[in-house]
Amino acid sequence: MDASVPMPRAADLLAWYDRHRRALPWRAEAGERPDPYRVWASEIMLQQTTVTAVKPYYERFMARFPTVQALARAPSEEVMQAWAGLGYYSRARNLHACAKAVMENHAGRFPDTEEGLRALPGIGAYTAGAVAAIAFDRPAAAVDGNVERVITRLFAIADELPGARPLIREKVLALLPAGRPGDFAQALMDLGATICTPRNPACGLCPWREPCRARIEGTQESFPRKAKKKAGQTRYGAAFVLTRADGAILLRTRPAKGLLGGMAEVPTSEWRADYELDGAAQDAPLPLRWTEVPQPVRHVFTHFPLELTVFTGAVPAKTPAPAGMRFTPLGRLAEEPLSGVMVKVLAAAGVKPTGLSA
DNA sequence: TAACCGTGGGT
DNA sequence: TACCCAAGGTT
Structure with a gap:
């Protein structure tokens, strides 16, 4: 470790978040506890899907299925129709199965721990951490593509994805603040989405510009490292x-x-x-x-x-x-x-x- | 581990 | 045009 590079502080990120957080339909007002159902549904929709694409679907979906109970009781064809065009349709099938499981096995309330959430269909490591942190104020890591980019740049982690994930997760857990875990998770993602972008990151505006090793080296855009995927045959x-x-x-x-x-x-x-x-x-x-x-x-x-x-x-x-x-x-x-x-x-x-x- | 699983937008 | 990428999960 180079002692001349300061350690990143969660407080700096949270201060930035307080001024620059995005207003999103599924995001509660500052200081308010969001509805777990809405947090969960938005997280499923946002898997590998842009905020822009999700917004209209989310609004229609919530109007049509306002509660987990309403969703659980809906016919599957109706759920699939509401999802049509959004892609990755196994998400919709698992979403429906998850709503039913919450009704039948959890008395209509989402589990409030990562472990409990992780056991539900369609909820993996990222979504469990995100819902636990955002909806239930649990000190959990929510490592998505944004966070992978921010963290690999911050510490100049040259290992390729997905192999680097355990190390990235460690780094995030080490950075977790004593309070505001939900805001921290969302701040990390907002930073990746608006400042620490894949190309032309706005390092000058970044609250972590000083401790960022990739910026110091001038290699920001080379992170995260990942193998190229082969194109399939037509x-x-x-x-x-x-x-x-x-x-x-x-x-x-x-x-x-x-x-x-x-x-x-x-x-x-x-x-x-x-x-x-x-x-x-x-x-x-x-x-x-x-x-x-x-x-x-x-x-x-x-x-x-x-x-x-x-x-x-x-x-x-x-x-x-x-x-x-x-x-x-x-x-x-x-x-x-x-x-x-x-x-x-x-x-x-x-x-x-x-x-x-x- | 790696393949499978949609779609739209950006460069 | 041809990539890359997006709040990933399942098998």
């Missing part, structure tokens, strides 16, 4: 938008687990790297004259790009849906849990769901 497939004469669209529900689990979709072929479009007709839900939409729909998932060729077709009114599928009236399309990629497919086919939340 997968291809065909999607079939079938319109009945009364305007209804043929849909089905995807299996509960896996990619887009539990979400609604138009029938498609399998999605494969070696998919042959020539045989697409065999993958159609019904044998009829399909029209290819000129421009395929491209979509990028976390681990692979997808290119779907869209086919449109029409059938007479009163045509029954094939087994396992349903015709949804155009006016009720907005009630279906349609993923982002399916909204793109429908748009490419000229179908515009009205009032869609996504």
